[in-house]
Amino acid sequence: MRRDCTGPTRRHARAAAVIDTRAPGAPGLRQKGVVCMDSVADLGGATGWGKVSPPPPQDQDPPFHDAWEGRAFALTLLAMGRVSGQNLDAFRYALGRLDSKSYFDDDYYGRWLNASELMLVESGIIAPGAVDARARANAGESVEQPADPEPNKPDYAPTAAGSLRQVEEAPRFAVGDAVTVVTDVESDANKLPAYVRGHRGVVEAIQPAHVFPETHARFLGENAQHVYSVRFTSTELYGSDAEPFELTIELFDNYLQDKENAA
C-alpha cells in the first residue's frame, strides 16, 4: 500500500519531525515519490535524536539495569509463543504498532512489556486494561479488575523451528546484480525501512531463505523466500552531500523490483 505522510504515524509526535525529512524535495533526498515509515519503530536515517552517549565499559552495563527489566524480558519470551500462541514476527509487529509513549517512554523492556500486553489482549488471554487495573490495585487504589476474556489465539503453528527455511526455486538475483528496492509495501507489518525504499543497490550476498515477516506476523502463512544482503552507497541513499560510506541491509525477495525494471 502506498502511504502518504499524513497517515497514522503523524499522531506520533516524536516521529512527526522525522517524517518531514522524508518528504519529497527534502534536502539531500532524491525525489522518488512519497516515502515514509509505516511504524514508530522505523528509525533508520531519522534526524533530531541528538548525540549517542559514549558506551560505558561492559562490566558497568549489565543486560538488566533493574530487576523488573529481567522479568519483562522473560515474560515476553513466554508471552510471544506459548501463552499468546503468536510468534517472534508478531512480537516485532506489535512493537511497531505501539503508540509513541508506549514505544519510547517506558524504557526498552517496558516497550517489550507493552508489546506483550498488546499480543496477550489480542489473543484473548488478558482483558484490555487488566494490567493497569492490577498495578493500581497493588498500589492501593480501589479499582475494578476486568474479568478474563475468552481466549482467541490465532490459528497458527510454525512448519519448523526458527525462521530459516528451504526454498526450492532459485534466487531471482545473483551476487553482483544491480537491484532496485520497491516503494510500495503490502502492509504495516513490513520489514522494509523507509530509508532504502526506491533506491538502487547491488546484491552482496544471498542469505538463507527466511519466513516472510509481513505475512508470518499476521498468521497469513510463512511465505518463505530468498533474502539478499544488498549494498548501497551513502550518496544513493542520502544525496551527494552524504558522509562517504556504504551500507548493507537484508532485503526479502518481495522487496526488490523485477529485473527488467531495475535497469
Place this chain on the structure above:
Amino acid sequence: MSTALNPDEHLDGSGNRISPALRTEALEQLLTERGLVDPNVMDKFIATYETAVGPLNGAKVVAKAWTDPEYKARLLAEGTAAIKELGFAGPQGEHIVVVENSDSVHNVVVCTLCSCYPWPVLGLPPAWYKDPAYRARVVREPRKVLSEMGCEVGDDVEIIVRDSSAEVRWLVLPQQPAGTEGFSEEELIPLITRDALVGVAHISAP
C-alpha cells in the same frame, strides 16, 4: 490486527503514568495466577542472560580467530558453524555472518527497526545499541556517530554499516592490536570488548 494500545492508557488514578516496573509485576501476577507462566522458568531465562550467555563468548571466538588462521578462515566463510564449534548457538543466532575489520575497512552493526543482535556470542544488547539516536543516525552519518562514541575511523578507511533487518546476525572480527602478536587465547580474551565486536570501538594493547 491493527489495533494499538491507547496512548492515554497506563495512567493511575492521579493521571500519572504507571511505571513499567509496577505493570511488569501486575502482568506476571495475572499470568502466574492462572498457571500460564512459571516464575521458575522466568528465573532461568534471566539467569541465562545475566551469567551464561554474554560477550565473553564472542571474545573467545575472536581470540581463537586471532591465534588460529584456519579457524579464522572458517569463521569468515561459515560464521554460524565456526561459532558452534566453540559450543555457542541458540536464539538470535540462526545465521551469524562474521566480517573482518582491517586497515582499509571498518564494519559497524545496527538494527534500525528494532534491536536485533547476535545473542549467542554477545548476550543481550547494551543500552547504547537500543538507543533511538544510535539506530537512527548510524545509518546516516556513521563516522560522526562513531567519533561521538569515542571510536575514530580514519578518512582513508571505508565504513560499511550492517543493518540487521532480517534474521541474519552480524559479528565484527576486530583488528588485533599491534604488540599482541604471540599472545595466547587466554591472554587475548580479557582485551576483547563487546563494543569492538559490534564495531563501535577499537581494541587496545594492554
